Amino acid sequence: MNLLVAAGTTNPAKLKPVQAVFGQVFAGTQVTGISVLSGVREQPIGEEETFLGAVNRAQAALAGVPGAAWGVGLEGGVRFDLRGCWLFGAVAVTDGKQLEVGRTAELKLPPQVAARINAGEELGPVMDALTGEQNTKQKAGTVGFLTNGLLSRADVWQMGLTLALAPFMNPEMYLI
Numbered sequence: 177m178n179l180l181v182a183a184g185t186t187n188p189a190k191l192k193p194v195q196a197v198f199g200q201v202f203a204g205t206q207v208t209g210i211s212v213l214s215g216v217r218e219q220p221i222g223e224e225e226t227f228l229g230a231v232n233r234a235q236a237a238l239a240g241v242p243g244a245a246w247g248v249g250l251e252g253g254v255r256f257d258l259r260g261c262w263l264f265g266a267v268a269v270t271d272g273k274q275l276e277v278g279r280t281a282e283l284k285l286p287p288q289v290a291a292r293i294n295a296g297e298e299l300g301p302v303m304d305a306l307t308g309e310q311n312t313k314q315k316a317g318t319v320g321f322l323t324n325g326l327l328s329r330a331d332v333w334q335m336g337l338t339l340a341l342a343p344f345m346n347p348e349m350y351l352i
């Protein structure tokens with residue numbers, strides 16, 4: 177029987193990396209995307225809120241998909257520091273007994289985008305307006321646009337999710 181992974185999203189830019197990573201770790205993985213409440217704002221700001229969204233999504237996904245062995249939550253967020261405004265993703269993975277988190281690398285957002293987020297706008301629509309494209313968050317994303325296509329949003333999630341899975345792949349190394 178296939179191993180069922182529940183991902184708390186229906187966004188293809190997130191489902192693709194979940195399938196790619198779990199498919200490599202466990203042969204025969206099947207990923208089901210489910211729309212869940214993140215419990216945080218549409219545009220989370222700061223690490224705390226973004227990680228909370230990822231954890232809520234992972235737990236809600238596992239609970240919401242009958243027969244699922246794993247729940248995965250991916251939450252996009254931004255954070256501000258003295259050097260600028262940064263786009264990153266928080267990752268949470270649970271097997272129902274243990275919950276682990278990880279995060280993606282981050283990308284500096286242009287000052288004009290940062291100012292609009294600071295004023296309360298959501299990154300997705302802001303980037304759509306700037307690029308003249310629709311629904312970029314479900315495609316190559318801000319990452320794809322600002323790296324001239326060298327990296328996509330899915331690529332970045334893939335690495336963050338792989339890192340989050342390390343404690344599950346080598347449990348003996350993480351014994352206290």
Ligand SMILES: O=P(O)(O)OP(=O)(O)OP(=O)(O)OC[C@H]1O[C@@H](n2cnc3c(O)ncnc32)[C@H](O)[C@@H]1O
Pocket residue numbers: 184185186187190218219220250251252253263298299300301303312313314316317318319329
């Ligand atoms: O369908 P869900 O899973 O909610 O996916 P999402 O892309 O709408 O939601 P996220 O939680 O990942 O991201 C929060 C917001 O950040 C924005 N965002 C994050 N990464 C982005 C990207 O690469 N390109 C465009 N917008 C992005 C977007 O506006 C999201 O509503």
